[in-house]
Amino acid sequence: MSLILSIETAASLCSAALHEQGVLIGSRDLMAERSHSMILAPMIRDLFADTGKAWKELSAVALSRGPGSYTGLRIGTSTAKGICYALDIPLIAINTLLSMCHLANLKNPGDFYLCPMLDARRMEVYAMIADAHLTVKKDTKAIIVDEGSFRSALDSCPILFFGEGMPKTRHMLENHPNAYFLENIFPHAESVGFLALEKYRNREFENLEAFEPFYLKEFIATVPRKLI
Numbered sequence: 001m002s003l004i005l006s007i008e009t010a011a012s013l014c015s016a017a018l019h020e021q022g023v024l025i026g027s028r029d030l031m032a033e034r035s036h037s038m039i040l041a042p043m044i045r046d047l048f049a050d051t052g053k054a055w056k057e058l059s060a061v062a063l064s065r066g067p068g069s070y071t072g073l074r075i076g077t078s079t080a081k082g083i084c085y086a087l088d089i090p091l092i093a094i095n096t097l098l099s100m101c102h103l104a105n106l107k108n109p110g111d112f113y114l115c116p117m118l119d120a121r122r123m124e125v126y127a128m129i130a131d132a133h134l135t136v137k138k139d140t141k142a143i144i145v146d147e148g149s150f151r152s153a154l155d156s157c158p159i160l161f162f163g164e165g166m167p168k169t170r171h172m173l174e175n176h177p178n179a180y181f182l183e184n185i186f187p188h189a190e191s192v193g194f195l196a197l198e199k200y201r202n203r204e205f206e207n208l209e210a211f212e213p214f215y216l217k218e219f220i221a222t223v224p225r226k227l228i
Helices: 036-051 070-087 096-105 151-156 189-201
Strands: 003-008 013-020 023-031 060-064 091-094 113-119 124-130 136-144 159-162 179-181
Touching: 003 036, 003 070, 003 189, 013 036, 013 189, 023 036, 023 189, 036 070, 060 070, 060 189, 070 091, 091 096, 091 189, 096 113, 096 124, 096 159, 096 189
Parallel strands: 003 060, 060 091, 113 159, 159 179
Antiparallel strands: 003 013, 013 023, 113 124, 124 136
8 A cells, every 4th residue: 555645835836635546535735825834734734634644654755846936845845855754755756847737637628738837037937848648748948938939849739838837928829829728727736646656656766865856947046125
């Protein structure tokens, strides 16, 4: 039997989920940008209480590894590592954008390709392209979107664009007849847990000591305007 706790803190929606043998048995989420550090631990505690599961039953922790919010990823990673060290269980890491593809694929009207987008800076997004079988076709990158972005892929097949970074890029892409858009698709622990089962069965675990989130871009500190 496998009981996997999944954690998602890469974007605005903070969430946690429990899957037993690949079946979702409980989840919690809260839209709480910049508040992940205050809500994640209580959310996980309440999740165990809701499902009646004990910590000693846990087989692994699955983590949304990024890209995404630098601070959010650090909070998720430190929480996941702490649980894994305390219980001597393995850590599984899932690409945040690929987990979004799993969620969007539930609303895929056909065999459309999938392009998740998370907001980066200005007109830049973190994006990838996967097919309806979640096979990656274009690797995760930071992209400055313009009218020519994704042109070759759009010319060959319909693409669903979605995620927090999609709205700011939509006007650049919507004139292409193969461009389609899904609203309200956020990274969620339920999808992380679904994808984690195969890795658990194949024993594709992370090195706890060496693991770092997939930031994709370096963190840049800013000074609040009122202090300038």
